[in-house]
Amino acid sequence: MQLLTDLRSIIKDDTRVTANETVINNHGQDLTYHQPSNPDLVVFPKTMEEVQQVVVYAHKNNIPVVPYGAGSSLEGHAIPIKGGISLDFTEMNKIVEVRPDDFIVKVEPGVTRRQLNKHLKRYGLFFPVDPGADASMGGMAATNASGTNTVKYGAMRQNVLGLEVVLADGKIIRTGGMSFKTSAGYDLKDLFVGSEGTLGVFTEITLKLTGIPEVIQAGKAVFKTVEEASQAAENILKAGIRVARMELVDEKTIEAVNKFSDTDYIESPSLFLEFDGSKAAVEEDIRFTKEIIDEAGCVTFQFETDEKARNLLWHARHEAALSVVNLVPGKRLTSSDVCVPISELSQAISDTRRLVDTYHFQAAAVFGHVGDGNFHVLIGIDPNDAEEVAAYKDLNRKIVAYALERGGTCTGEHGIGMGKREFLRMEHGAAVDVMGSIKRALDPENILNPGKIF
Amino acid sequence: MQLLTDLRSIIKDDTRVTANETVINNHGQDLTYHQPSNPDLVVFPKTMEEVQQVVVYAHKNNIPVVPYGAGSSLEGHAIPIKGGISLDFTEMNKIVEVRPDDFIVKVEPGVTRRQLNKHLKRYGLFFPVDPGADASMGGMAATNASGTNTVKYGAMRQNVLGLEVVLADGKIIRTGGMSFKTSAGYDLKDLFVGSEGTLGVFTEITLKLTGIPEVIQAGKAVFKTVEEASQAAENILKAGIRVARMELVDEKTIEAVNKFSDTDYIESPSLFLEFDGSKAAVEEDIRFTKEIIDEAGCVTFQFETDEKARNLLWHARHEAALSVVNLVPGKRLTSSDVCVPISELSQAISDTRRLVDTYHFQAAAVFGHVGDGNFHVLIGIDPNDAEEVAAYKDLNRKIVAYALERGGTCTGEHGIGMGKREFLRMEHGAAVDVMGSIKRALDPENILNPGKIF
Numbered sequence: 001m002q003l004l005t006d007l008r009s010i011i012k013d014d015t016r017v018t019a020n021e022t023v024i025n026n027h028g029q030d031l032t033y034h035q036p037s038n039p040d041l042v043v044f045p046k047t048m049e050e051v052q053q054v055v056v057y058a059h060k061n062n063i064p065v066v067p068y069g070a071g072s073s074l075e076g077h078a079i080p081i082k083g084g085i086s087l088d089f090t091e092m093n094k095i096v097e098v099r100p101d102d103f104i105v106k107v108e109p110g111v112t113r114r115q116l117n118k119h120l121k122r123y124g125l126f127f128p129v130d131p132g133a134d135a136s137m138g139g140m141a142a143t144n145a146s147g148t149n150t151v152k153y154g155a156m157r158q159n160v161l162g163l164e165v166v167l168a169d170g171k172i173i174r175t176g177g178m179s180f181k182t183s184a185g186y187d188l189k190d191l192f193v194g195s196e197g198t199l200g201v202f203t204e205i206t207l208k209l210t211g212i213p214e215v216i217q218a219g220k221a222v223f224k225t226v227e228e229a230s231q232a233a234e235n236i237l238k239a240g241i242r243v244a245r246m247e248l249v250d251e252k253t254i255e256a257v258n259k260f261s262d263t264d265y266i267e268s269p270s271l272f273l274e275f276d277g278s279k280a281a282v283e284e285d286i287r288f289t290k291e292i293i294d295e296a297g298c299v300t301f302q303f304e305t306d307e308k309a310r311n312l313l314w315h316a317r318h319e320a321a322l323s324v325v326n327l328v329p330g331k332r333l334t335s336s337d338v339c340v341p342i343s344e345l346s347q348a349i350s351d352t353r354r355l356v357d358t359y360h361f362q363a364a365a366v367f368g369h370v371g372d373g374n375f376h377v378l379i380g381i382d383p384n385d386a387e388e389v390a391a392y393k394d395l396n397r398k399i400v401a402y403a404l405e406r407g408g409t410c411t412g413e414h415g416i417g418m419g420k421r422e423f424l425r426m427e428h429g430a431a432v433d434v435m436g437s438i439k440r441a442l443d444p445e446n447i448l449n450p451g452k453i454f
Numbered sequence: 455m456q457l458l459t460d461l462r463s464i465i466k467d468d469t470r471v472t473a474n475e476t477v478i479n480n481h482g483q484d485l486t487y488h489q490p491s492n493p494d495l496v497v498f499p500k501t502m503e504e505v506q507q508v509v510v511y512a513h514k515n516n517i518p519v520v521p522y523g524a525g526s527s528l529e530g531h532a533i534p535i536k537g538g539i540s541l542d543f544t545e546m547n548k549i550v551e552v553r554p555d556d557f558i559v560k561v562e563p564g565v566t567r568r569q570l571n572k573h574l575k576r577y578g579l580f581f582p583v584d585p586g587a588d589a590s591m592g593g594m595a596a597t598n599a600s601g602t603n604t605v606k607y608g609a610m611r612q613n614v615l616g617l618e619v620v621l622a623d624g625k626i627i628r629t630g631g632m633s634f635k636t637s638a639g640y641d642l643k644d645l646f647v648g649s650e651g652t653l654g655v656f657t658e659i660t661l662k663l664t665g666i667p668e669v670i671q672a673g674k675a676v677f678k679t680v681e682e683a684s685q686a687a688e689n690i691l692k693a694g695i696r697v698a699r700m701e702l703v704d705e706k707t708i709e710a711v712n713k714f715s716d717t718d719y720i721e722s723p724s725l726f727l728e729f730d731g732s733k734a735a736v737e738e739d740i741r742f743t744k745e746i747i748d749e750a751g752c753v754t755f756q757f758e759t760d761e762k763a764r765n766l767l768w769h770a771r772h773e774a775a776l777s778v779v780n781l782v783p784g785k786r787l788t789s790s791d792v793c794v795p796i797s798e799l800s801q802a803i804s805d806t807r808r809l810v811d812t813y814h815f816q817a818a819a820v821f822g823h824v825g826d827g828n829f830h831v832l833i834g835i836d837p838n839d840a841e842e843v844a845a846y847k848d849l850n851r852k853i854v855a856y857a858l859e860r861g862g863t864c865t866g867e868h869g870i871g872m873g874k875r876e877f878l879r880m881e882h883g884a885a886v887d888v889m890g891s892i893k894r895a896l897d898p899e900n901i902l903n904p905g906k907i908f
Contacts, residue, residue: 101692101797144637155635157644158612173885178861179793180826181609183598183648183869185878185907186889190611190644194637211694238555240665281735339633343555372634407632415637424639431627434896435640441895442888453639 003040003063007085010053016044016091027068027078027086033332033383033392034076034418039066039086046091048164048172048203055201056170058085058447066449067197069139070112072131074335075417077143077196081451087201089138095119096204103209104161104178109138109202116207125209128153131413132321138202143415144194148245149274151371153210155413157193162206165192167199168443178206191438196415197449199442213276216244217286218310219303221271221293226250226353226366229269230346232296233370236273237342239292241285245274246371247317250353253324253365253378257316260323265316268299271370272317274310317367324365324378331363331380336396338403339374339412348406349375352399359395361388374412400426416453424453457494457517461539464507470498470545481522481532481540487786487837487846488530488872493520493540500545502618502626502657509655510624512539512901520903521651523593524566526585528789529871531597531650535905541655543592549573550658557663558615558632563592563656570661579663582607585867586775592656597869598648602699602771603728605825607664609867611647616660619646622653622897632660645892650869651903653896667730670698671740672764673757675725675747680704680807680820683723684800686750687824690727691796693746695739699728700825701771704807707778707819707832711770714777719770722753725824726771728764771821778819778832785817785834790850792857793828793866802860803829806853813849815842828866854880870907878907 007017018024019041028038040063045051058065064084071078080086093110100123107116114134117126129140131147139145141163146155153159162176176182176189192200223229229248236243248271255267271293275285286303293301304313311318325333340348352375353366361379368375377399381388400410400423410416410423425432436454439446461471472478473495482492494517499505512519518538525532534540547564554577561570568588571580583594585601593599595617600609607613616630630636630643646654677683683702690697702725709721725747729739740757747755758764765772779787794802806829807820815833822829831853835842854864854877864870864877879886890908893900 099795099797101688102795104795144635144641146635146637150635154612155637157641158608167888171884171887173888174883175885175888177863177881178795179828179863179866180796181598181600181604181793181828181866182863183600183609183791183865183867184863184874184881185648185870185886186653186892187598187611187641187644187648188885188888190641194639194641199640213694234555240667278735278738280738281732284732284734337637339635341553341556341558341632342634343553374633374635409631409633409636409638411637412633412635413637416639420638427631427638429628430625431629431642432639433625434621434627434629434642437895438640438892441891 006057007041007043007054010057011043011050018042027088028080030071030073030076030078031333032074032076033334033381033389034079035383037079037081039080040083042086042088044088044091051087051201051203052166052170052172054085054087055166055168059169059445062445062447064447064450065201067138067142067201069109069136070134072133072135073139073143073417074333074414075419077415077417077452079418081418089136098123100125102178104206105209106204106206107137109136109205111137120209124212126212127207128210129156129159137205141193141202141205142195142197146413148247148369150369151246152242152244157190159208160189160193160205161208163189163192163202164204165200165202168445168448176206194415196417196452198439198453199448215279215282215305216274216276216310217282217303217305218313219273219286219301220313221273221298221301222266223269223298226269227346227350228297229271230349230370232293232298233271234342234346235292235296236289237371239288241288243273243371244276245272247272247367248349248370248375249317249320249367250365253320253367254316256323256327256363256365257319260327261319272314320365320367321378324363325380328363328380330382332383334379334381334392335414336377336399337411337414338399338408339372340403340406340408342373344406345370345373348403351402352377355398356395359391372412418452421454460511461495461497461508464511465497465504472496481542482534484525484527484530484532485787486528486530487788487835487843488533489837491533491535493534494537496540496542498542498545505541505655505657506620506624506626508539508541509620513623513899516899516901518901518904519655521592521596521655523563523590524588526587526589527593527597527871528787528868529873531869531871531906533872535872543590552577554579556632558660559663560658560660561591563590563659565591574663578666580666581661582664583610583613591659595647595656595659596649596651600867602701602823604823605700606696606698611644613662614643614647614659615662617643617646617656618658619654619656622899622902630660648869650871650906652893652907653902669733669736669759670728670730670764671736671757671759672767673727673740673755674767675727675752675755676720677723677751678753680723681800681804682751683725684803684824686747686752687725688796688800689746689750690743691825693742695742697727697825698730701726701821702803702824702829703771703774703821704819707774707821708770710777710781710817710819711773714781715773726768774819774821775832778817779834782817782834784836786837788833788835788846789868790831790853791865791868792853792862793826794857794860794862796827798860799824799827802857805856806831809852810849813845826866872906875908
């Protein structure tokens with residue numbers, strides 16, 4: 001194959017340019033229901049220069065380039081639906097520089113979240129964005145990932161300070177930097193964050209760090225109804241309490257966790273909370289929170305400080321996604337990801353729960369990052385069962401339409417990928433044409449992750 | 455004049471389309487040293503539709519359109535250096551909708567900061583971005599303004615949720631929305647924020663609000679040297695104390711304030727601080743801060759809770775800019791605006807102070823938002839004194855080069871405008887070409903605020 005020969009002459013390490021069937025298959029699918037589509041080959045670059053040479057070659061020969069991080073994305077971002085080169089960043093996983101006094105770290109895109117936080121612990125620092133999966137920083141930046149503690153610490157956009165990017169024609173740019181703020185020209189940094197590999201390939205990422213707080217306390221509050229639980233969440237936000245995490249998990253999810261993990265959690269809607277900061281501030285937050293949730297009808301409230309006990313308390317939340325899917329053999333993950341304004345949240349969650357129930361899926365859970373107004377409907381489906389796929393898509397359309405009518409977004413954190421393209425124009429109308437004109441200006445041959453977003 | 459006739463046929467209210475000499479002159483200059491340049495006429499639109507019609511006309515006839523808010527920008531953004539239409543938003547100053555439960559307000563671009571916060575008080579909410587001047591929300595969004603409490607609450611980018619924009623061809627788009635986070639397509643919202651009127655004209659802005667904190671305490675700490683003061687600031691940040699504001703004002707500035715306001719503040723470098731939050735948290739913050747500043751050599755530390763006493767305590771900071779300039783008749787404002795990584799801050803401030811002193815300007819002060827690593831050298835110059843202008847430009851180039859060498863930015867909050875165009879490529883290199891390609895894609899005829907940024 002000419003492509004293999006050519007790329008091996010660029011990379012000069014045959015093990016890092018491969019058309020091996022297993023490797024190809026692994027890079028052609030993810031954990032979700034999205035249809036697999038294999039790359040022609042997989043390249044494992046080690047340096048920015050190698051990335052650049054591969055992109056220059058691809059540009060000259062009009063071959064798609066699809067960046068690949070940890071493969072944990074949920075909308076098929078890394079599936080090369082038009083074939084071409086899967087650019088796997090596993091071997092570009094160096095932590096380039098830690099500047100503890102500046103609260104800054106520079107990493108290569110293959111560095112994963114756990115790897116980074118393990119390394120940072122010695123400095124008393126951590127990187128706060130936590131999407132659950134042990135995702136790569138490149139992938140997280142590419143989808144503007146967020147997660148459980150975004151309510152306090154922001155999403156990737158608020159925590160990426162700078163990017164080194166290889167453009168479609170192989171030119172290198174550096175955008176953003178090490179300053180905590182800047183008004184110097186157009187905000188390219190935030191344009192590339194969340195561009196899902198369609199505008200450029202990241203080769204270095206500068207991240208903003210946070211000091212590990214003095215005290216972390218986790219809490220779990222059980223309610224009789226999902227309305228009460230989400231109303232409590234809404235009231236906590238309105239009271240101005242700066243929760244570090246606030247997750248709602250509905251009774252069906254807890255039921256799935258109990259079955260899958262052989263636990264016996266109360267099968268009722270639950271709020272999982274985390275508070276962090278100085279001792280005095282955390283104590284005051286918890287006292288105030290307790291008042292609010294009691295008033296909202298909380299049945300039991302438990303909290304823990306010790307790391308192990310905290311993890312145990314949050315176990316049902318951590319296991320939620322996998323439990324729901326793994327409960328039914330052969331099912332694969334779908335995940336809606338809408339976000340609504342805070343005042344719409346409790347109504348949206350209970351309306352959505354009712355809507356989901358009318359579809360009678362074997363495995364369906366509602367849970368989410370209610371502090372951001374973001375919640376997921378997670379359903380396990382068989383991607384080869386056309387009827388089930390159609391039913392899911394129909395349900396998903398209704399969930400998104402409901403959120404958009406209330407001023408929300410079709411995706412709070414997963415991105416558009418291949419799964420939500422139809423919703424982009426529903427949400428943004430003519431602004432999609434502006435996005436398209438930027439795409440054409442930066443990648444006129446459409447070689448960068450073609451078929452995603454648009 | 456054909457232009458006047460044509461626009462009066464569009465706006466149909468002659469008082470709102472004017473070539474009156476005084477009005478024209480007012481729109482052709484600002485408070486700074488930048489050379490005036492008049493628009494051909496000034497239009498005061500009242501609705502999005504009027505803005506759209508004006509832009510469509512300008513687009514068809516290749517006439518520059520320069521948005522004008524409160525005229526408080528510091529880099530000549532609103533000066534129509536190629537003439538054309540000055541689009542003054544004074545009459546588009548409605549607060550469109552407050553959604554207190556969502557922490558959201560929608561405003562027209564002419565709404566000013568004080569007008570907004572006065573209106574929001576009844577809801578127990580405020581809009582935290584505070585650049586000092588009573589700027590308009592449109593102008594603040596256009597320059598990604600920030601200010602004294604950005605260290606805690608972020609700049610405009612973190613507080614603008616959505617924008618309605620009239621594009622160069624008159625098309626309307628809405629970007630962002632009412633969700634607290636989104637990963638739906640390219641981040642156009644943050645591309646338009648900070649685009650300085652060169653990519654589109656804002657007609658409605660959705661802002662994120664913050665609850666007025668339970669307790670606000672202001673503090674003032676006086677030091678013997680600027681090194682000690684800035685080291686104290688650096689240590690407060692490193693300790694993870696979430697100050698709401700942290701401003702450094704050097705001795706020359708206090709001297710100017712004393713002369714101008716007939717006060718007798720100690721003429722020594724001072725840190726102006728503000729803490730907000732719950733009572734317990736604020737008390738703990740102040741106790742911890744006191745330890746840090748004592749260790750750094752603080753001579754006196756004073757704090758106040760009551761609003762009037764707080765304003766009095768901060769008086770010297772509030773008056774800093776005007777005092778320096780007004781002290782010397784006929785001088786106009788220049789203001790450098792660099793930002794450096796936190797660990798470089800104390801060295802940068804003392805090196806810069808020394809550098810400034812070698813130039814012997816009559817009025818020169820160093821002060822800034824040290825919590826962000828952002829500081830200003832404020833110098834009053836006579837714009838008609840070519841030698842003085844040249845000396846200032848020479849000094850400014852050195853200040854910027856110093857900051858860029860240390861990984862900083864040439865502008866933390868004022869923007870590029872006409873004053874910093876030469877620095878954009880120094881800072882961003884080839885990324886400026888990407889900015890240029892976006893400008894050409896969105897405004898190929900270059901009618902929107904031509905001559906700014908590029």
